[in-house]
Amino acid sequence: MMEAIQLRVNGEVRSVDVEGRTLLVELLRDKLGLTGTHVGCDTSQCGACVVHVDGDSVKSCTMLARQANGRAVTTIEGLAGDSGELHPLQAMFREHHGLQCGFCTPGMIMSGVDLIHKSFGELSERDVRHGLEGNICRCTGYHNIVKAILAAAAMMAGDREISAKSADA
């Protein structure tokens, strides 16, 4: 049975009719046209569908759209700035060649951003490798993905220090 839900997607409030069985990823891709979020395995193994719900990374193939009612969802499309400048992690994926075929990349980046946000400036290589357990890449061997996340974490920590200093001044 169709029912309306309301949620914030990449900052914009959206009202959508969904069935009980509609998955969050189906809502994003099929109803809202946000096809940056990928469906890889559809069995919560691969992580290609990772998005943020209220700031936490989740697998959108294993969450019902109705469970996102009233919540804030961020997808890969919501990371870049308004004028199109890449998020630091997107920039570092390009810089460090963190992708080959690109299929896992949206999920990798959404998981990476969640890891960086919750690491409070201290993120080791081990943390990153461990933190990416729920994301599978079949091309890169992960090495450059890990490098990109560590580089972005360092950049974002630097940004935080600079803004903290200017706030002090």
Add this chain to the structure above:
Amino acid sequence: MYDFEFLSPHSVAEAVAMLRDHEESKLLAGGQTFIPVLKQRLSRPSHVIDLSGAGLAGISVLSDRVVIGAMTTHATVAAHAVIGERIPGISRLASWIGDRQVRHRGTIGGSLANNDPTACYPSAVLALNATIKTDRRTINADDFFDGLFTTALEPDEVIEAVEFPIPEKSNYAKFRHPASRYAMVGVFVAKTGSGVRVAVTGASSNGVFRHRAMELALSRDWSADAVAEIETPSDDLNDDHHGSAAYRAHLVNVMTRRAVAGAL
């Protein structure tokens, strides 16, 4: 998956009433097992009752126990500083469930109600002698687990919280299946004023069980050496392409020793 009606109760009482009104209904907690089950059409509920609005998430710490609400996620438990200090075994257990994204959604209540024979939480509940608080009663850990995917819960009963007594020492050691991350064998050890309890998950097709021989040896001498020679009968242990029963029996011993050696 088949379609169903999605219901959003605002209290436990409302959820119980919905369960009674709709015979073919099912509760939804974090959904990290249940949604895959729905996709595989292994379950065909007419109504899915989402507990996220029923006020069951949260952790409270009392002088002698920690109470974890049924809808509290594994990520919240793993990040809770006081649980890390007072019951470190639970922190470790929660931090090793599934992956980061699963831990952001999966809940303690969902894990216990499902009673998957390879789930982690049942071992903590059994070893710590926790009590399960439902909408109508409290159930002791020893009476709660009833074999493969079966518990003492009534069809219309809802878990509200789990109450863990604070032990002197606790730890969890898990040998993870490398792909699924479920426990091939997981052993939770707890030492309290009233003795030692050891619970094993993943190994038996009947689900979690207490290991009396290990408990006896550890209550005499709390050390990894004390259990080095204790064998686990392999008759009821899982025997499949992931590992033979004898292999799992050996793992029970290794995981118990690791758990005791690292217990805090």
